[in-house]
Every structure is written in C-alpha cells, then in structure tokens.
Amino acid sequence: MKKRGLKNVVPLLLFFFFGISYSAEIPLEKLLEEVFSVPSPSGYEQIMAKKIQNYLPQGLAAERDNLGSLYVTAGKGDQQLALLACMDEVGYIVSGVNEEGYLLLDRVVPAPHPLYDSFHVGHPMLIWTEKGAVSGVMAIPSVHILSREGRQQLQSFSLDQAFLDVGAQSKEEVKEKGIRMLDAVTPFLDLTRLAGDRISGFSLGNKTCSALLLHLVGDIDIGKLKKKTTFVWMAQTNFYSRGSRPRAAMGAHRVKMNLNPENVLIIGIVPVERAGQNEIALGRGPVLAYSEGKGSKLREKIEEIAEKDGIVLQHFPGFESSLMSPFAAGNTSVLTLGLPVKYSSTPVEVLDLKDVLALEKLLSNLLEGEKR
Template sequence: MQKDWINELVDLCLTAGISGREEMIRQKIINMLPKDMPYKVDNVGNLIVEIGSGKEFVALMAHMDEIGLLITGIKQDGTLTFKKIGGFDDRLLLGSHLQIITQNGSLDGVIGAIPPHLGGNQPIDNLTIDIGAKSKEEAIKMGVKVLDYAVFKKHVSVLNGKYISVRSLDDRFGCLSLVKVLHKVKNENLDKKVFFVWTVQEEIGLKGAKAFLSCHKVDICYAIDSFACCSQLTGDVAPGNGPVLRMADNSAIGSYSLMMEILQKAERNHIPIQVGVTGGGTDSSVAVDSNARMVPISLAVKYLHSNAEYISLDDFEKLVELLTVLLIEKS
C-alpha cells in the first residue's frame, strides 16, 4: 500500500535531531512549506507559520525533537560517554547501533554488551559508545567533540501493507501532518488566526511550547503527538481505528467541551475517532497554564520511544482530514 506521503515521512524520520539540536529537521520542514509561505524561527528555534484572521486564535503544535544521546566526554580508550536525552528504557542501549552527528558529518558507533560467555549483566551506568577509536586522540581526530549527539540507527518496515514502523515517528508524523494541513488550508478564507508551530525541546520538558505560548495569545491548542498504546491503561485504543483524542495523561486533562465539538465535527464528516487516556505529556498541557482550551490530537503508537515505533497508514490520512475539518468548518 504505497502512499505518496510515505517517502516524505521516512525522510523526516531518518533526519537526526535530538532536543536542542533540531536544526536539520527544521530545515527539512521549511523546504516542505508551500512556496513563498512566510515563516519565522523564534529565539529558541520554534518554526512558526501564521495564516488566517479573526478574533479566535488557534495553535497546532508538533515537536521536532527526538530522544537520543548527548556526548559528554571522550575517554582515554577512545570510547564516548553520554547522557540520555528524553525518556526511554535503558534496555534499548545494549547492543544498539548509533549515528553520531558531528560538525563535520556523521559517524557510526555502537554500544556493546558483555556476552554471556563472560558473565553478562553489564551495568547500564557504565556503558560507553564505541566508534572504533583506540585512544582519545584518535577519537578527536575523527571529529568527535563534547555536545555532539547520537541517535539510534533507523530501519523502516511496512507491516502487512497497513502499518509503518520506524524510530522517531514520535513526532515526525505530527510534523508532516502540519505540513499537509497547511497545504490544504493555505488558500481558504479562515475565520480565525491559526498558528502552525513546530516546537523544540518537547522531550525534555515542553520547552519550545512554553516559549511560544509566553509570547502568543491562544484560545485553542491542539498538540499533534503520539498516544502511547496498547496497555491496560489505554484500553481498546489501537492503531487502525482512527486518530485519538488524548484526553488525559500525566501532564494535563483536555477540555471536555472542546472534545465534544471535535467529536461532532468528526461524526458529520464520517471520520473515525478514538478517545483515550495514557501516560506522559504533550505541548498542549502548557496551553492550560495560558488559559486556553486544549485537546491533544494523536495517533495510537505501538512501542513508543523504542526503535520499533509503529502507526497505521490510514490513521495518518484520517488525522490530516480531521485537522483540516477543524480549521475550515464553522462550529
């Protein structure tokens, strides 16, 4: 089931960019904007497009950053020490293949695991990245510096013609959905001012969203982000059943009245939709502190924050359709 946007999504996913180092993914998104569309990059790195006019101010947000590793030092044996950026299971580190991003390009690296022949049970806090250097001097000559970063190497799988699995779908599908919606509504006579915001540093505390909302009045906020499924907490929510209204998580509870409006518009337009509760947090939660109504509009993601993140292809198309309806259709 080849869809014309899959290659765009894969390109975004394969572009590295941890929290605080979103410059490459931001440029990719800028290149995908409608021709001659005005945009700005604010002081912290958020990418912002404003369209429409009216008394109501609506923000759609998707975060550009992904989980990964920040290089903190180079040991005398040539291996690299690191700090985790974002929340993920330490078990992902053992035996992982990495892409290290330096000022001069990228390098391959691995995090090895002690084989069972030698005892196994390697302490996680003693792990280092092996780039094939035999000394600190050799690693430096290879171009590695403190504050370079690493991401897990990414492999793309299309499963049963219905699902796509690749690291950093969180939140590159959200980034692409905003691009697609912007192309659909750019020539519409919108009765509201709409901000399309691609945010930075979501994975380490919603920093970009906080910066944006400190400078912009918003009445309604939709964060387009992942819904971690599938567990006892999240019930029947699953990929393939439509976009998800992420009504409660660890950071905030969405607006019940706004949820009802969204459900009514989805029903009128025959868009399947799910409602659920999960853990974690989204950029939308910051909007509550700014006196805005908010509902995070998500896709169900299996294996979130792992190397096998996985969404439904059809759900993505329904997400774009739903967001377009929310901006165009009158209440």
C-alpha cells in the same frame, strides 16, 4: 552546549534541503520518509527546523522562538487556534573518549523510562559531526571476560556502563573522524515496514505528526483562513519548565507565553499502553484525548466533522500530558488529536498508516471549515 552542537552540524547537512518541492507536491507517506530521516535530539533541532522550512510553500513566512520552535501563522484577528506538533526526540551526546578510542555517552534530557538506555545496547548508532555522520555501535563489555562482580553490576544496567565503538583504537583516531565532545548521537534512522499498513521506527510517532502538520500546511492553502491560526513545530519538549506541577514541556510552555491561544490542538501520540479501560488500538482511527469532564466547542466541532465524514474517532477521556498541562489553566481549550502508537519511547514505535490518513482528512476538513 546546545549552540555549539547546532553550529557544527547544520552547515554540513544543509545541502540535503535545497532544490526540493514544497509539501503539497509530495505524497504524505513520502514526506514522512523525508522527515523521519532527519536527526532531531532535544536541543539539536535546527536541522529538522530547516528541513521543515524548505518544504513550506513559497512565500509562506516562518518564525522561530529562542528555544528553536518553528511558527507559521495565517488568518487575521485574535489568536483563535494553534496546532502543535513535536519535532524533537530523545538522543545522546558524546561526553568523553577513553584511551582505547571508545566514546562515552550522556543524555541532555531524562530517560523516558528506566529501560530506555538498555534498548540501544547492541545496536548501530550515528554520531552527527561537522564532517557528517559517523557510524558506531553501542556496546557493553563482553560478559564472559568480566569478573563475577562485573557481571552482577550489569544486571542493573546504566548508561555509565555502555560505550560507543566507532572502530577507532585511540583518542587520536577518534579526533581524525571529526568526532568532538557534545556531538549529537542517535540510533540509525531506519523505517521498517510491517504487515498491512503498519510501520515502525525510532521516534516515529512524533516525526509522523510533524510530517502530517507540514503536509497539511501545503495542502489546504492556509492563506485563505479567515481566523488567525498558527502551526507550530515545537522544540525542546523533552525538557520541563522549572517548578511546574504537573510537569510542563518547555517547548509547549513557551508557545503558551508567545501566543496565548483561545484553542490548542496538539497533534501528538497516544500510547496504547496508557489507555487502560479506554481500549485504544492501532488501525481504529485517530484518538481524541481530553481532560475528564471538560467540554469545548472545538471538541464538539471535531466530533461533528468526524461523524459527517465517516471517520471513526477513538476517545480517551481523562488524558493528561506535559504538552497539554501548560494550557490547562485559564481560558484556553486544549485537546490532543493524535495517533495511537505501540511501544512508545522505544526504538521500535509502531503506528498504522490508516490512522495517519484518517487524521489528515479530519484536520483538513476542520481547517477547510475555518475558511468560511
């Protein structure tokens, strides 16, 4: 299923990726816009991986594992540090077409929360076909034409009740548009600018982290790093390894197996709604998140650099995630150094660009220290 979707979509969209400058030549905010515009549902990340590869500095080699994650390694010796970001997002696939030309949808990964699917009803969507992107709208039957029983069923909405209208009136018209079973479907990828330095968009948090890591690779001349450091854009992080307790993201689990690094720094998001007593907020700086009671030299180094450079750090002790759990056992030290995000796992994730720039400065200074 996944291979077919990737094979169909990628060749027709690759023209977007030729003749572009590498990441250090592009301001971070512009690079974010470029990365944000690329679809990357879990299992269909090859377009995003190609985008990232084409922005890497010339001569910098990249490798991919069998899940599709992208690895760039610099420095020598044993594996000292791995910096990880997610490049996948929750998306849909075309699961069927009815006689009237309406598309049926399914997910390849579980919904992040019970209301996730309902957020997209009444909004435009994109179907990524081998002929290019096709527009549609996700809808449900009009309430006023339904029976009482039908209206009651809609009070507990599920994806089975929705359909995607692309303007076709038959299966044949759908086929003429190039739409096939298992084609990937995503919301429109529009970046919305809010007051001040805040921006909003679908899967904005993870895509910002991917763009930040990419900009960092081009900006700091990683060829001069003394210790072995690997930058990873992870695929399939919305799938979970079988039998893992606590849940372990499949992409992160595969990184653990491939690298077994001494230190792991996850460049990720920290939902402000999960912060509880920790009072995490947008615009107050990056978030350093870690397991309760576990200290590390890497954490001390990050705190030292932040204090020296006047970067305010927000702390989230006791933080756990499916990205961190694969590294929790053994001798690996794992931290999340991330962005506070509002409305996580909705189509309107919100973050503050001041936090993004502060995080980039902190990471850049951390890696500059690894050159000495």
